Amino acid sequence: MMVDRELFVSAPGKVILHGEHAVVHGKVALAVGLNLRTFLRLRPGKDNGTVEINLPNIGTKLTWKISDLQALVPSFHNSPESKPLGPSPEQLDFLKTFAGFSNGTTDTESLAVLAFLYLYLSICGQALPSLEIVVWSQLPTGAGLGSSAAYSVSIAAALLATSGKISIPAQENIRWTQAELTLINSWAFQGEKVIHGNPSGVDNAVGTWGGALRFQAGEINPIERVPVLEILLTNTCVPRSTKTLVAGVKDKLLKFPGIMEPVLSSINAISEECQRVLQAGVEGLTIEQYSVLEELIDINQHHLNVIGVGHPSLDRLCQATTSHGLHSKLTGAGGGGCAITLLRPDIEPSVVDAVKQELSAYGYQCWRTSIGAPGVSLHSSSMLPEDVTRSFNKA
Numbered sequence: 001m002m003v004d005r006e007l008f009v010s011a012p013g014k015v016i017l018h019g020e021h022a023v024v025h026g027k028v029a030l031a032v033g034l035n036l037r038t039f040l041r042l043r044p045g046k047d048n049g050t051v052e053i054n055l056p057n058i059g060t061k062l063t064w065k066i067s068d069l070q071a072l073v074p075s076f077h078n079s080p081e082s083k084p085l086g087p088s089p090e091q092l093d094f095l096k097t098f099a100g101f102s103n104g105t106t107d108t109e110s111l112a113v114l115a116f117l118y119l120y121l122s123i124c125g126q127a128l129p130s131l132e133i134v135v136w137s138q139l140p141t142g143a144g145l146g147s148s149a150a151y152s153v154s155i156a157a158a159l160l161a162t163s164g165k166i167s168i169p170a171q172e173n174i175r176w177t178q179a180e181l182t183l184i185n186s187w188a189f190q191g192e193k194v195i196h197g198n199p200s201g202v203d204n205a206v207g208t209w210g211g212a213l214r215f216q217a218g219e220i221n222p223i224e225r226v227p228v229l230e231i232l233l234t235n236t237c238v239p240r241s242t243k244t245l246v247a248g249v250k251d252k253l254l255k256f257p258g259i260m261e262p263v264l265s266s267i268n269a270i271s272e273e274c275q276r277v278l279q280a281g282v283e284g285l286t287i288e289q290y291s292v293l294e295e296l297i298d299i300n301q302h303h304l305n306v307i308g309v310g311h312p313s314l315d316r317l318c319q320a321t322t323s324h325g326l327h328s329k330l331t332g333a334g335g336g337g338c339a340i341t342l343l344r345p346d347i348e349p350s351v352v353d354a355v356k357q358e359l360s361a362y363g364y365q366c367w368r369t370s371i372g373a374p375g376v377s378l379h380s381s382s383m384l385p386e387d388v389t390r391s392f393n394k395a
Protein backbone atom coordinates (compact mmCIF):
# COMPACT_ATOMS: atom_id res chain seq x y z
CA MET A 1 0.00 0.00 0.00
CA MET A 2 1.21 3.52 -0.83
CA VAL A 3 1.21 6.18 1.86
CA ASP A 4 1.33 9.62 0.32
CA ARG A 5 1.48 12.03 3.21
CA GLU A 6 3.30 12.92 6.37
CA LEU A 7 1.39 12.73 9.68
CA PHE A 8 2.17 14.12 13.13
CA VAL A 9 0.32 12.64 16.10
CA SER A 10 0.75 13.16 19.84
CA ALA A 11 -0.66 11.64 23.02
CA PRO A 12 -0.30 12.79 26.65
CA GLY A 13 1.25 11.00 29.58
CA LYS A 14 -0.86 10.62 32.69
CA VAL A 15 -0.82 10.98 36.43
CA ILE A 16 -2.76 8.49 38.53
CA LEU A 17 -4.08 10.37 41.56
CA HIS A 18 -5.29 7.19 43.27
CA GLY A 19 -5.93 3.58 42.31
CA GLU A 20 -2.72 2.34 40.64
CA HIS A 21 -2.36 -1.44 40.88
CA ALA A 22 -5.80 -1.78 42.54
CA VAL A 23 -7.26 -0.82 39.12
CA VAL A 24 -5.66 -3.93 37.57
CA HIS A 25 -7.88 -5.93 39.97
CA GLY A 26 -11.14 -4.20 39.12
CA LYS A 27 -10.99 -1.27 41.58
CA VAL A 28 -11.53 2.42 40.76
CA ALA A 29 -8.68 4.67 39.58
CA LEU A 30 -8.68 8.43 39.12
CA ALA A 31 -6.27 9.61 36.46
CA VAL A 32 -5.54 12.81 34.58
CA GLY A 33 -3.73 13.81 31.40
CA LEU A 34 -0.27 15.32 31.85
CA ASN A 35 1.14 18.19 29.80
CA LEU A 36 4.16 16.10 28.80
CA ARG A 37 3.51 14.25 25.53
CA THR A 38 4.77 11.63 23.10
CA PHE A 39 5.01 12.77 19.48
CA LEU A 40 5.06 10.60 16.37
CA ARG A 41 6.05 11.50 12.82
CA LEU A 42 4.96 9.12 10.07
CA ARG A 43 6.32 9.45 6.52
CA PRO A 44 6.05 7.32 3.40
CA GLY A 45 9.04 4.95 3.16
CA LYS A 46 11.90 6.13 0.91
CA ASP A 47 12.20 2.99 -1.19
CA ASN A 48 8.68 1.63 -0.78
CA GLY A 49 10.00 -1.74 0.32
CA THR A 50 10.83 -1.21 4.00
CA VAL A 51 9.45 -0.14 7.38
CA GLU A 52 11.67 1.87 9.69
CA ILE A 53 11.03 2.60 13.38
CA ASN A 54 13.23 5.21 14.99
CA LEU A 55 13.02 5.66 18.78
CA PRO A 56 15.56 8.36 19.72
CA ASN A 57 14.66 8.28 23.46
CA ILE A 58 16.02 4.75 23.72
CA GLY A 59 18.59 4.87 20.88
CA THR A 60 16.78 2.33 18.69
CA LYS A 61 16.52 2.50 14.89
CA LEU A 62 15.45 -0.66 13.05
CA THR A 63 14.43 -1.41 9.48
CA TRP A 64 12.62 -4.45 8.12
CA LYS A 65 11.80 -5.52 4.57
CA ILE A 66 8.06 -5.57 3.88
CA SER A 67 8.57 -8.85 2.03
CA ASP A 68 9.93 -10.43 5.24
CA LEU A 69 7.11 -8.99 7.37
CA GLN A 70 4.54 -10.24 4.86
CA ALA A 71 5.35 -13.81 5.90
CA LEU A 72 4.06 -13.01 9.42
CA VAL A 73 0.73 -11.57 8.28
CA PRO A 74 -1.28 -14.86 8.29
CA SER A 75 -0.65 -15.13 12.05
CA PHE A 76 -2.31 -11.75 12.65
CA HIS A 77 -5.98 -12.31 11.94
CA ASN A 78 -7.40 -9.38 13.85
CA SER A 79 -10.00 -7.34 12.07
CA PRO A 80 -9.04 -3.69 12.62
CA GLU A 81 -12.64 -2.51 12.15
CA SER A 82 -13.92 -4.57 15.06
CA LYS A 83 -12.76 -5.15 18.62
CA PRO A 84 -9.12 -6.31 18.56
CA LEU A 85 -8.42 -9.78 19.95
CA GLY A 86 -4.70 -10.23 20.59
CA PRO A 87 -1.91 -10.37 21.39
CA SER A 88 -1.75 -14.12 21.90
CA PRO A 89 1.38 -15.73 23.39
CA GLU A 90 1.95 -17.45 20.02
CA GLN A 91 1.87 -14.11 18.17
CA LEU A 92 4.37 -12.62 20.60
CA ASP A 93 6.63 -15.67 20.22
CA PHE A 94 6.50 -15.27 16.42
CA LEU A 95 7.48 -11.62 16.75
CA LYS A 96 10.29 -12.31 19.22
CA THR A 97 11.79 -14.93 16.90
CA PHE A 98 11.39 -12.63 13.90
CA ALA A 99 13.01 -9.67 15.66
CA GLY A 100 15.75 -11.83 17.20
CA PHE A 101 14.75 -11.28 20.86
CA SER A 102 15.17 -14.12 23.34
CA ASN A 103 12.07 -15.59 24.98
CA GLY A 104 11.05 -13.92 28.24
CA THR A 105 12.85 -10.71 27.36
CA THR A 106 11.45 -7.57 29.03
CA ASP A 107 14.00 -4.90 28.16
CA THR A 108 13.01 -1.43 27.00
CA GLU A 109 13.88 -1.95 23.34
CA SER A 110 12.27 -5.33 22.85
CA LEU A 111 8.97 -4.28 24.48
CA ALA A 112 8.81 -1.12 22.35
CA VAL A 113 9.66 -2.99 19.14
CA LEU A 114 7.27 -5.89 19.83
CA ALA A 115 4.42 -3.46 20.58
CA PHE A 116 5.12 -1.61 17.32
CA LEU A 117 5.33 -4.77 15.20
CA TYR A 118 2.19 -6.18 16.79
CA LEU A 119 0.20 -3.01 16.01
CA TYR A 120 1.68 -2.61 12.51
CA LEU A 121 0.91 -6.19 11.44
CA SER A 122 -2.52 -6.29 13.08
CA ILE A 123 -3.76 -2.91 11.88
CA CYS A 124 -2.13 -2.83 8.42
CA GLY A 125 -2.17 -6.61 7.77
CA GLN A 126 -4.21 -6.52 4.56
CA ALA A 127 -1.72 -4.25 2.73
CA LEU A 128 1.53 -3.52 4.59
CA PRO A 129 2.60 0.08 3.84
CA SER A 130 6.20 1.22 3.52
CA LEU A 131 6.76 3.73 6.34
CA GLU A 132 9.30 5.69 8.31
CA ILE A 133 8.14 6.32 11.85
CA VAL A 134 9.85 8.38 14.54
CA VAL A 135 8.46 8.37 18.09
CA TRP A 136 9.94 10.90 20.50
CA SER A 137 8.67 11.73 23.96
CA GLN A 138 8.89 14.57 26.46
CA LEU A 139 8.05 11.90 29.06
CA PRO A 140 10.65 9.89 30.91
CA THR A 141 10.21 6.22 29.93
CA GLY A 142 9.53 3.68 32.67
CA ALA A 143 8.87 6.30 35.36
CA GLY A 144 5.15 5.91 36.11
CA LEU A 145 3.84 8.64 33.80
CA GLY A 146 2.30 6.31 31.24
CA SER A 147 4.92 6.62 28.50
CA SER A 148 4.02 3.10 27.34
CA ALA A 149 0.39 4.13 26.85
CA ALA A 150 1.27 7.42 25.11
CA TYR A 151 3.56 5.36 22.82
CA SER A 152 0.84 2.79 22.05
CA VAL A 153 -1.88 5.44 21.57
CA SER A 154 0.17 7.50 19.13
CA ILE A 155 1.24 4.44 17.11
CA ALA A 156 -2.33 3.06 17.01
CA ALA A 157 -3.75 6.44 15.92
CA ALA A 158 -1.11 6.99 13.21
CA LEU A 159 -1.45 3.47 11.77
CA LEU A 160 -5.26 3.53 11.83
CA ALA A 161 -5.23 6.95 10.10
CA THR A 162 -2.64 6.08 7.47
CA SER A 163 -4.44 2.84 6.58
CA GLY A 164 -7.79 4.64 6.23
CA LYS A 165 -9.50 2.99 9.23
CA ILE A 166 -10.08 6.36 10.84
CA SER A 167 -10.23 9.77 9.22
CA ILE A 168 -7.40 12.25 8.93
CA PRO A 169 -9.01 15.45 10.26
CA ALA A 170 -8.30 18.34 7.90
CA GLN A 171 -7.42 20.80 10.66
CA GLU A 172 -5.55 20.23 13.83
CA ASN A 173 -8.22 21.56 16.14
CA ILE A 174 -10.73 19.03 14.83
CA ARG A 175 -10.74 15.94 17.03
CA TRP A 176 -11.46 12.38 16.00
CA THR A 177 -15.05 11.21 16.61
CA GLN A 178 -15.95 9.19 19.72
CA ALA A 179 -16.14 6.02 17.58
CA GLU A 180 -12.67 6.71 16.16
CA LEU A 181 -11.25 7.45 19.63
CA THR A 182 -12.79 4.20 20.90
CA LEU A 183 -11.03 2.31 18.08
CA ILE A 184 -7.70 4.04 18.79
CA ASN A 185 -8.10 3.24 22.50
CA SER A 186 -8.88 -0.43 21.93
CA TRP A 187 -5.81 -0.90 19.72
CA ALA A 188 -3.60 1.06 22.11
CA PHE A 189 -4.81 -1.28 24.87
CA GLN A 190 -3.37 -4.20 22.87
CA GLY A 191 -0.04 -2.34 22.63
CA GLU A 192 -0.16 -1.84 26.41
CA LYS A 193 -0.71 -5.59 26.81
CA VAL A 194 2.58 -6.21 25.02
CA ILE A 195 4.39 -3.74 27.31
CA HIS A 196 2.58 -4.23 30.68
CA GLY A 197 1.53 -7.89 30.39
CA ASN A 198 -1.80 -7.31 32.16
CA PRO A 199 -2.77 -3.63 31.88
CA SER A 200 -5.94 -2.22 33.39
CA GLY A 201 -6.50 0.11 30.41
CA VAL A 202 -6.55 3.31 32.47
CA ASP A 203 -3.35 4.73 30.96
CA ASN A 204 -4.37 4.27 27.32
CA ALA A 205 -7.81 5.72 28.14
CA VAL A 206 -6.17 8.92 29.44
CA GLY A 207 -3.75 8.93 26.49
CA THR A 208 -6.75 8.76 24.14
CA TRP A 209 -9.30 11.07 25.83
CA GLY A 210 -7.08 13.21 28.07
CA GLY A 211 -8.75 15.34 30.77
CA ALA A 212 -9.66 13.66 34.06
CA LEU A 213 -11.13 10.15 34.15
CA ARG A 214 -12.66 7.73 36.57
CA PHE A 215 -11.79 4.24 35.36
CA GLN A 216 -13.05 0.90 36.62
CA ALA A 217 -13.03 -2.52 34.94
CA GLY A 218 -12.83 -1.04 31.44
CA GLU A 219 -15.54 1.54 32.11
CA ILE A 220 -14.32 5.04 31.32
CA ASN A 221 -16.14 8.01 32.85
CA PRO A 222 -14.80 11.48 32.13
CA ILE A 223 -14.93 13.75 35.17
CA GLU A 224 -16.11 16.90 33.47
CA ARG A 225 -15.27 19.43 36.17
CA VAL A 226 -12.27 19.15 38.45
CA PRO A 227 -10.88 21.94 40.65
CA VAL A 228 -7.48 23.29 39.61
CA LEU A 229 -4.87 21.20 41.41
CA GLU A 230 -1.20 22.13 41.47
CA ILE A 231 1.22 19.30 41.97
CA LEU A 232 4.93 18.81 42.20
CA LEU A 233 5.89 15.86 40.05
CA THR A 234 9.17 14.23 41.04
CA ASN A 235 11.09 11.56 39.18
CA THR A 236 13.37 9.59 41.51
CA CYS A 237 15.11 8.42 38.30
CA VAL A 238 15.14 4.90 39.74
CA PRO A 239 14.29 2.68 36.76
CA ARG A 240 11.68 -0.05 37.06
CA SER A 241 9.40 -2.12 34.89
CA THR A 242 5.63 -1.83 35.18
CA LYS A 243 5.30 -5.40 33.91
CA THR A 244 7.43 -6.80 36.77
CA LEU A 245 5.71 -4.71 39.46
CA VAL A 246 2.20 -5.61 38.27
CA ALA A 247 3.16 -9.30 38.25
CA GLY A 248 4.57 -8.95 41.80
CA VAL A 249 1.28 -7.54 43.14
CA LYS A 250 -0.63 -10.41 41.52
CA ASP A 251 1.68 -12.96 43.20
CA LYS A 252 1.12 -11.32 46.61
CA LEU A 253 -2.63 -11.28 46.05
CA LEU A 254 -2.60 -14.99 45.19
CA LYS A 255 -0.38 -15.80 48.17
CA PHE A 256 -2.26 -13.71 50.77
CA PRO A 257 -5.75 -13.07 49.39
CA GLY A 258 -7.29 -12.41 52.81
CA ILE A 259 -4.61 -9.84 53.61
CA MET A 260 -4.20 -8.12 50.24
CA GLU A 261 -7.82 -7.92 49.08
CA PRO A 262 -8.85 -5.59 51.96
CA VAL A 263 -5.90 -3.32 51.11
CA LEU A 264 -7.08 -3.07 47.50
CA SER A 265 -10.63 -2.41 48.73
CA SER A 266 -9.32 0.37 50.94
CA ILE A 267 -7.49 1.90 47.95
CA ASN A 268 -10.82 1.74 46.11
CA ALA A 269 -12.47 3.62 48.96
CA ILE A 270 -9.69 6.25 48.81
CA SER A 271 -10.39 6.84 45.09
CA GLU A 272 -14.12 7.16 45.81
CA GLU A 273 -13.50 9.62 48.66
CA CYS A 274 -11.04 11.64 46.56
CA GLN A 275 -13.57 11.92 43.73
CA ARG A 276 -16.26 12.99 46.21
CA VAL A 277 -14.00 15.74 47.62
CA LEU A 278 -12.92 16.95 44.16
CA GLN A 279 -16.51 17.17 42.98
CA ALA A 280 -17.61 18.94 46.14
CA GLY A 281 -14.83 21.48 45.58
CA VAL A 282 -15.13 22.21 41.84
CA GLU A 283 -15.41 25.95 42.48
CA GLY A 284 -12.24 25.87 44.58
CA LEU A 285 -11.23 23.52 47.38
CA THR A 286 -11.40 24.69 50.98
CA ILE A 287 -8.42 24.23 53.30
CA GLU A 288 -10.38 21.44 55.06
CA GLN A 289 -10.86 19.69 51.72
CA TYR A 290 -7.14 20.03 50.96
CA SER A 291 -6.43 18.44 54.36
CA VAL A 292 -8.63 15.46 53.46
CA LEU A 293 -6.82 15.08 50.11
CA GLU A 294 -3.50 15.13 51.97
CA GLU A 295 -4.63 12.43 54.40
CA LEU A 296 -5.82 10.27 51.51
CA ILE A 297 -2.40 10.64 49.86
CA ASP A 298 -0.64 9.52 53.06
CA ILE A 299 -2.91 6.51 53.60
CA ASN A 300 -2.57 5.38 50.00
CA GLN A 301 1.22 5.68 50.07
CA HIS A 302 1.22 3.31 53.09
CA HIS A 303 -1.04 0.88 51.23
CA LEU A 304 1.21 0.94 48.17
CA ASN A 305 4.13 0.04 50.43
CA VAL A 306 2.08 -2.84 51.87
CA ILE A 307 1.37 -4.30 48.42
CA GLY A 308 5.10 -4.23 47.69
CA VAL A 309 5.53 -1.39 45.20
CA GLY A 310 7.39 1.11 47.41
CA HIS A 311 11.09 1.89 47.17
CA PRO A 312 13.70 3.53 49.45
CA SER A 313 13.97 6.39 46.93
CA LEU A 314 10.23 7.05 47.39
CA ASP A 315 10.52 6.79 51.20
CA ARG A 316 13.25 9.45 51.07
CA LEU A 317 11.05 11.65 48.91
CA CYS A 318 8.06 11.32 51.25
CA GLN A 319 10.23 12.09 54.29
CA ALA A 320 11.68 15.17 52.58
CA THR A 321 8.28 16.59 51.62
CA THR A 322 6.73 15.71 55.02
CA SER A 323 9.46 17.69 56.74
CA HIS A 324 8.16 20.75 54.84
CA GLY A 325 4.50 19.97 55.64
CA LEU A 326 3.73 18.51 52.20
CA HIS A 327 2.19 15.14 51.32
CA SER A 328 3.33 12.75 48.59
CA LYS A 329 2.58 9.39 47.10
CA LEU A 330 4.06 7.38 44.29
CA THR A 331 2.19 7.50 40.98
CA GLY A 332 2.06 4.75 38.37
CA ALA A 333 3.64 1.40 39.08
CA GLY A 334 6.05 2.57 41.81
CA GLY A 335 9.26 0.67 42.64
CA GLY A 336 11.07 3.97 41.96
CA GLY A 337 9.80 6.17 39.15
CA CYS A 338 7.64 9.20 39.96
CA ALA A 339 5.70 10.61 42.90
CA ILE A 340 3.19 13.43 43.20
CA THR A 341 3.18 16.04 45.96
CA LEU A 342 0.03 18.09 46.46
CA LEU A 343 0.68 21.84 46.57
CA ARG A 344 -1.97 23.66 48.59
CA PRO A 345 -2.61 27.22 47.39
CA ASP A 346 -1.44 28.59 50.75
CA ILE A 347 2.04 27.07 50.43
CA GLU A 348 4.73 29.73 50.31
CA PRO A 349 6.80 29.62 47.07
CA SER A 350 9.92 29.55 49.27
CA VAL A 351 8.75 26.21 50.75
CA VAL A 352 8.28 24.71 47.28
CA ASP A 353 11.74 25.99 46.29
CA ALA A 354 13.29 24.45 49.41
CA VAL A 355 11.61 21.09 48.73
CA LYS A 356 12.72 21.15 45.11
CA GLN A 357 16.28 21.92 46.16
CA GLU A 358 16.33 19.06 48.66
CA LEU A 359 14.92 16.61 46.12
CA SER A 360 17.36 17.76 43.42
CA ALA A 361 20.20 17.09 45.86
CA TYR A 362 19.08 13.43 45.88
CA GLY A 363 19.44 13.44 42.08
CA TYR A 364 15.66 13.63 41.56
CA GLN A 365 13.99 15.75 38.85
CA CYS A 366 11.01 17.96 39.77
CA TRP A 367 8.38 19.72 37.70
CA ARG A 368 5.62 21.94 39.00
CA THR A 369 2.54 21.21 36.93
CA SER A 370 -1.21 21.47 36.91
CA ILE A 371 -3.23 18.49 35.81
CA GLY A 372 -5.45 17.81 32.80
CA ALA A 373 -4.20 17.77 29.18
CA PRO A 374 -5.91 17.02 25.84
CA GLY A 375 -5.92 13.45 24.54
CA VAL A 376 -4.56 12.05 21.27
CA SER A 377 -4.22 14.81 18.67
CA LEU A 378 -3.16 15.34 15.09
CA HIS A 379 -0.74 18.21 14.35
CA SER A 380 0.57 20.13 11.40
CA SER A 381 4.35 20.37 11.19
CA SER A 382 4.29 24.15 11.67
CA MET A 383 2.41 23.87 14.99
CA LEU A 384 4.76 21.41 16.71
CA PRO A 385 6.59 22.58 19.84
CA GLU A 386 10.22 23.55 19.21
CA ASP A 387 11.75 20.67 21.20
CA VAL A 388 9.72 18.21 19.13
CA THR A 389 10.76 19.70 15.77
CA ARG A 390 14.40 19.69 16.90
CA SER A 391 14.19 16.04 17.93
CA PHE A 392 12.50 15.00 14.69
CA ASN A 393 15.07 16.88 12.60
CA LYS A 394 17.90 15.16 14.45
CA ALA A 395 16.30 11.69 14.26
Ligand SMILES: Nc1ncnc2c1ncn2[C@@H]1O[C@H](COP(=O)(O)OP(=O)(O)O)[C@@H](O)[C@H]1O
Pocket: 038, 055, 056, 057, 058, 107, 108, 109, 110, 111, 112, 113, 135, 136, 137, 140, 141, 142, 143, 144, 145, 146, 147, 148, 149, 151, 195, 196, 240, 241, 242, 243, 332, 333
Ligand atom coordinates in the same frame (compact mmCIF):
# COMPACT_ATOMS: atom_id res chain seq x y z
N1 LIG B 1 9.33 7.23 23.54
C1 LIG B 1 9.52 5.92 23.64
N2 LIG B 1 10.42 5.30 22.85
C2 LIG B 1 10.60 3.98 22.95
N3 LIG B 1 9.96 3.16 23.81
C3 LIG B 1 9.05 3.71 24.61
C4 LIG B 1 8.79 5.11 24.58
N4 LIG B 1 7.86 5.36 25.50
C5 LIG B 1 7.56 4.18 26.09
N5 LIG B 1 8.27 3.18 25.56
C6 LIG B 1 8.16 1.75 25.95
O1 LIG B 1 7.42 1.69 27.16
C7 LIG B 1 8.22 1.09 28.20
C8 LIG B 1 7.94 1.81 29.52
O2 LIG B 1 6.67 1.42 29.94
P1 LIG B 1 6.33 1.16 31.45
O3 LIG B 1 7.30 0.21 32.08
O4 LIG B 1 4.90 0.80 31.46
O5 LIG B 1 6.55 2.58 32.15
P2 LIG B 1 5.74 3.94 31.96
O6 LIG B 1 4.54 3.63 31.16
O7 LIG B 1 5.41 4.36 33.35
O8 LIG B 1 6.68 4.91 31.34
C9 LIG B 1 9.66 1.25 27.76
O9 LIG B 1 10.45 0.20 28.31
C10 LIG B 1 9.53 1.12 26.24
O10 LIG B 1 9.46 -0.24 25.88
Ligand SMILES: C[C@@](O)(CCOP(=O)(O)O)CC(=O)O
Pocket: 019, 020, 021, 022, 023, 024, 143, 144, 145, 146, 147, 148, 196, 198, 199, 200, 201, 202, 203, 242, 246, 331, 332, 333, 334
Ligand atom coordinates in the same frame (compact mmCIF):
# COMPACT_ATOMS: atom_id res chain seq x y z
C1 LIG C 1 0.29 -0.04 37.95
C2 LIG C 1 -0.73 0.43 36.93
O1 LIG C 1 -1.97 0.65 37.61
C3 LIG C 1 -0.32 1.75 36.28
C4 LIG C 1 1.01 1.67 35.61
O2 LIG C 1 1.39 2.93 35.08
P1 LIG C 1 2.87 3.15 34.51
O3 LIG C 1 3.10 2.18 33.41
O4 LIG C 1 3.81 2.93 35.64
O5 LIG C 1 2.87 4.56 34.00
C5 LIG C 1 -0.92 -0.67 35.89
C6 LIG C 1 -2.15 -0.53 35.01
O6 LIG C 1 -3.13 0.13 35.42
O7 LIG C 1 -2.15 -1.14 33.94
Ligand SMILES: [Mg+2]
Pocket: 146, 147, 148, 149, 196, 203, 242
Ligand atom coordinates in the same frame (compact mmCIF):
# COMPACT_ATOMS: atom_id res chain seq x y z
MG1 LIG D 1 3.22 1.96 31.36
